[in-house]
Amino acid sequence: MSKKFIAGAVRTDPQRSPAVIVDNVHIKYRVFSSGKKVTDTNTRVRNKGKLREVYAIKGVSLIAYEGDSIGIIGGNGAGKSTLMKAISGVLTLDAGSIYARSRPAFLGVGAAMIRDLSGEKNIILGGLALGFTKAEIKAKFAKIVEFSGLKDFIDLPMATYSSGMVERLKFSIAASKEHDILIIDEALAVGDQDFRSRSEARMRELASGAGVVFLVSHSMKSILDTCNRVIWLDKGEVRMDGDAREVCAAYAESTGSPLND
Amino acid sequence: MSQWIDAAELNAPQLALEAKLIKVGTRANLFTYLKEVWQRRAFAFTFASFQIQAATARSTLGLAWVVVVPALQILIYGLIFGFVLGSNKPDNYLPYLFIGVAFFQLLSNAITDGSTAITGNQALVNSLDFPRGLLPLAVVISNLIESLPVMILTLIGVAFLGQSVTASWLLLIPVLLLMVVFGAGLTLFSARLAVFLPDFKYLLPFISRVLFYVSGIFWSITKLTGSNHLLQLVLWNNPFHLYINLARSLTISGYETHPTDWLIASVWSVATFFAGMIFFWLAEEKYGRNV
Numbered sequence: 001m002s003k004k005f006i007a008g009a010v011r012t013d014p015q016r017s018p019a020v021i022v023d024n025v026h027i028k029y030r031v032f033s034s035g036k037k038v039t040d041t042n043t044r045v046r047n048k049g050k051l052r053e054v055y056a057i058k059g060v061s062l063i064a065y066e067g068d069s070i071g072i073i074g075g076n077g078a079g080k081s082t083l084m085k086a087i088s089g090v091l092t093l094d095a096g097s098i099y100a101r102s103r104p105a106f107l108g109v110g111a112a113m114i115r116d117l118s119g120e121k122n123i124i125l126g127g128l129a130l131g132f133t134k135a136e137i138k139a140k141f142a143k144i145v146e147f148s149g150l151k152d153f154i155d156l157p158m159a160t161y162s163s164g165m166v167e168r169l170k171f172s173i174a175a176s177k178e179h180d181i182l183i184i185d186e187a188l189a190v191g192d193q194d195f196r197s198r199s200e201a202r203m204r205e206l207a208s209g210a211g212v213v214f215l216v217s218h219s220m221k222s223i224l225d226t227c228n229r230v231i232w233l234d235k236g237e238v239r240m241d242g243d244a245r246e247v248c249a250a251y252a253e254s255t256g257s258p259l260n261d
Numbered sequence: 262m263s264q265w266i267d268a269a270e271l272n273a274p275q276l277a278l279e280a281k282l283i284k285v286g287t288r289a290n291l292f293t294y295l296k297e298v299w300q301r302r303a304f305a306f307t308f309a310s311f312q313i314q315a316a317t318a319r320s321t322l323g324l325a326w327v328v329v330v331p332a333l334q335i336l337i338y339g340l341i342f343g344f345v346l347g348s349n350k351p352d353n354y355l356p357y358l359f360i361g362v363a364f365f366q367l368l369s370n371a372i373t374d375g376s377t378a379i380t381g382n383q384a385l386v387n388s389l390d391f392p393r394g395l396l397p398l399a400v401v402i403s404n405l406i407e408s409l410p411v412m413i414l415t416l417i418g419v420a421f422l423g424q425s426v427t428a429s430w431l432l433l434i435p436v437l438l439l440m441v442v443f444g445a446g447l448t449l450f451s452a453r454l455a456v457f458l459p460d461f462k463y464l465l466p467f468i469s470r471v472l473f474y475v476s477g478i479f480w481s482i483t484k485l486t487g488s489n490h491l492l493q494l495v496l497w498n499n500p501f502h503l504y505i506n507l508a509r510s511l512t513i514s515g516y517e518t519h520p521t522d523w524l525i526a527s528v529w530s531v532a533t534f535f536a537g538m539i540f541f542w543l544a545e546e547k548y549g550r551n552v
Contacts, residue, residue: 008267008268008269009265009266009267009268010265010266010267010268010271011263011264011265012263012264012265012266012271013263013264014264017280018276018277018280018282019280019282020282021273021276021277021280021282023271023273023274024268024271024273059268061268061271061273063276087285088285089285089286089287089546090286090546090547091286092286093286097273097274097284098284098285098286099273099277099282099283099284099285100282100283100285101280101281101282101283103285103390104285105390106390107388108387113384113385113388113389114311114315114382114384114385115384116315116318116319117311117315121311124307125304125307125308125311125385126388126389128301128303128304128307128308129301129304129385129389129391129395130389130390130391131297131300131301131391133303134303170388173388173389174388174389
């Protein structure tokens, strides 16, 4: 079906309507060799020799269509997270532009939401933050808890949760809403197998409702189970874009690891 | 059926226009933003009440600290400045100090606690997408709830010190309202500054000290500025002094307001609130992940 990948080309599909367009995006990080971030106060002039510019993304173009669930793969430092943050709109682009149908929701790995509060209270607050009413949260509450599989821990402070439990609760809250464009950056890597299959099913559901899901993962199994399309990033450029199985196979071949891990 | 086109031939703006896509990283316009914040106000209230519960559970004395700290301040300032100022000290010195310290605390807390509204909740900001302005507003609400016991104890103290309780005390409610609106503006300013100027937190104690000294909390502006009318005009109309003086004029005998004070105080409140809201909103898309 899909034709072979052509370098420097963009995969288009005139039959379907685009939901996200990434147009020739460049992103660079300016760092001092000491690793300190460049700000206006510690000017470039003063530290001229030591300033380094590192390109994280070098001219990426892609079009995501409605109903696409796109896996993003590539080695460490390939620019996967940078590209996802750019699509969610929190990074300033150095060149190019990104268009989207609605504001993308981003779910990344991170600390507990409010450590001192119980999982239960975090669900209530998270729901309110997402725009649900108290009555709606009440109606969804049991489902969110069940989805997270944290029934026995829901009244404990989140500070006592393991990192896997934190991610599970966060995903369960975020997934309780119908997102048009959802970006998941490694957030499910810490969940156990049982939770993973549940969340993958939910992601497929979101994409099949004509939404778009981006999934960054190092697990080829997760990607193959969830995504219909895979983009392989390498050193800040698109190395390959196409059918999930095809791209994953090519990636596995280049890393020398078997696909069925 | 997919096909390949050369990246250089991709006319993204045209395609985006046809599919009705918008550029990402552009924040909602101010009106839509305020509407979103208003729709999710329940979050701010719930967050504030959960925060207070958590804080109460954390320290041994719990919320008692909210009362103990101003009581200690009144004791120390009363003793030291009462002695230093001698006959220059304001009339009805103790009630004067009571009202000054208690009402000033509400405003200085707005600045101090505002600085952690975003920085202290980074994990929440990174986890979910919501109008960030809700966090500083939650701080305002929890500050108000926390300061109510102090206010009540202060007023009981003032009455106990011989000031008569009259119907004009009811006007303290609009004063408090003006202060909350003004404080919300300060909180919004402080919340954004703390995110982008990491050194802001070192300046905070200094800022609140300076405001404490120039706002006539323990000394009388009319008594000490003497014949310097310009200085008196500036110090008098400083919002921190205006609100506190309004509160004093309502509760302590011998204190008066200028007829225009209510008007100027209201202008300060509304202007600071909207300036703070706009200042905060201008960086809305940048409060996310620290990169």
